[in-house]
Amino acid sequence: MKPGESITADVYCSELEEMMTKLAIKHPRLVTRDKPILLQDNARPHVAQATLLKLQEMELETLCHPAYSPDLAPTDYHFFQAYDQFLQGQIFNSQHVVENAFLRFIATRPPGFYADGIYKLPSRWQRCVDSMGAYFV
Template sequence: MTAAYYVQGVLSQVKSAINEQRSKVSTSKTLFVHDNAGPHRARATTQSLRELGIQVLPHPAYSPDLAPRDFWLFPILKDRLAGRKFHRIQDLAKAVNSELRTIPEEDYEGAFRKWQITLKRCIESHGEYFEGL
């Protein structure tokens, strides 16, 4: 993924979702979490997020276990898409989007709660290694 794709393809969808949600909640503040991948740190990305009024929360380097997509979402998608072959990237993207839509909102909320617990444990351990969630 490139920064250009991330800004145009991903953040444009984020912007639409934020605008839709802002009409339902009483705050205009948006916090955003993503890891330290190149496209996420690129100037175009940080500028786009700033223009959208989105505050990015820092993510510790080398900590994929603090990213909900790594400890929760990717295993689900990997399991659901196992054994399927995709000859075009568009077909893969369509299948992933389709699977994401079938995951109940409560499951996303549960992953967010678990992520908060993990972050708290990381803070309490002063960034040292820990197991068992």
Template structure:
């Protein structure tokens, strides 16, 4: 089961909060909002992976037991740190190989977040609960086919990045 691990900055009450979301071909598995003063370091990311594992045990037990987890995340330092590598070994998750950072092959950047940005355009949130409600509404509004298409486009985008020697893909 492939999972995506992206982040997006959102504004709530004039403060930026970070959205961390994990999804697969069926939809959203887990998301968290981090306060503006919190940075993603390996300890934070490892704790998030543990919460994701719990969400997976609850939402997708058959997929975990049958196929295992293949995680797709970029090469950001918290993702490659020793603490994170140990957590991934403990969870027995495979990590999809990732070339040097390229947003062109992150389905969340070219698929999920582009759609989320359009949904949030012009919206203001008075508190975190209002933001969470909007996110829940957005995630629920997307069909399984939407999420499935984002995952299925990954091989094509990887091939395009390789063909362009890692240069940015327009369109």
């Protein structure tokens, strides 16, 4: 997307299709199971009627995610935390330098990095239940 551009339900639906195409190539087992499960928050484009219809058409099951729950979102508690540490002390003077830093971050993640964030999810859900829904870090 271009800077300043907002994501719409139509854009999100296109992203879902692209994601499934790439998954079919890179990880076919994830696409051939009965119902792939998608974890997403309740942002407007994610819950729009067009998106819900697209998810149904693609036979994607969604895992409910409570609103405003960064402690339960792998991107927040795992990915962005690591990205923040990676960026510490760096100064950026152009969009190009920022993009290169992001690509460097992605390229330097160990093989199990993304799976680690997903595997932490059940224990984080349990912590949420144990804390009766209160936030934790």
